[in-house]
Amino acid sequence: MYVPRHNRLDDRDQLLAFIRRYSFGTLVTMLDGAPFATHLPFMVDVESGEFVLKAHLARANPQWKSFGNGDALAIFTGPHAYVSASWYESRTCRRGTTPPFTRSDARESSTISRKRSSSGAA
Numbered sequence: 430m431y432v433p434r435h436n437r438l439d440d441r442d443q444l445l446a447f448i449r450r451y452s453f454g455t456l457v458t459m460l461d462g463a464p465f466a467t468h469l470p471f472m473v474d475v476e477s478g479e480f481v482l483k484a485h486l487a488r489a490n491p492q493w494k495s496f497g498n499g500d501a502l503a504i505f506t507g508p509h510a511y512v513s514a515s516w517y518e519s520r521t522c523r524r525g526t527t528p529p530f531t532r533s534d535a536r537e538s539s540t541i542s543r544k545r546s547s548s549g550a551a
Contacts, residue, residue: 445480448473448505456484457502458495465492471503 438444448454452473457466469484482503486493495501 445473445475447507448480448482451505451507453505454482454484455504455506456486456492457504458492459499460492460495465495467492471505 438447448471452471453468454471455466455468457464459465467486467490469486472483474481474483
């Protein structure tokens with residue numbers, strides 16, 4: 430996703446705080462050649478300087494079959510809202526400019542692995 434340079438957040442501590450605050454995310458992987466998404470609550474830790482996302486996926490959800498077969502994308506969405514151009518004091522929003530929508534989100538892409546829980550479930 431394109432993120433303008435002035436909107437990028439590169440501070441890892443702020444990114445970690447964002448993911449912890451808005452921890453209900455979307456896990457996207459490829460399954461049978463098509464994107465497959467599941468909404469999940471995540472926990473995030475830092476191990477050896479890297480973010481580690483943890484979530485539970487039900488065995489009945491076929492997405493687990495895609496684990497280990499390529500990259501995964503986790504998307505975390507924070508507050509968002511439409512901002513009407515009529516709310517601006519000056520009419521700087523013109524055709525061809527960025528639409529008046531404000532949002533915050535974070536994305537992490539990585540490989541994914543499966544671990545069994547202590548109960549033996551995958």
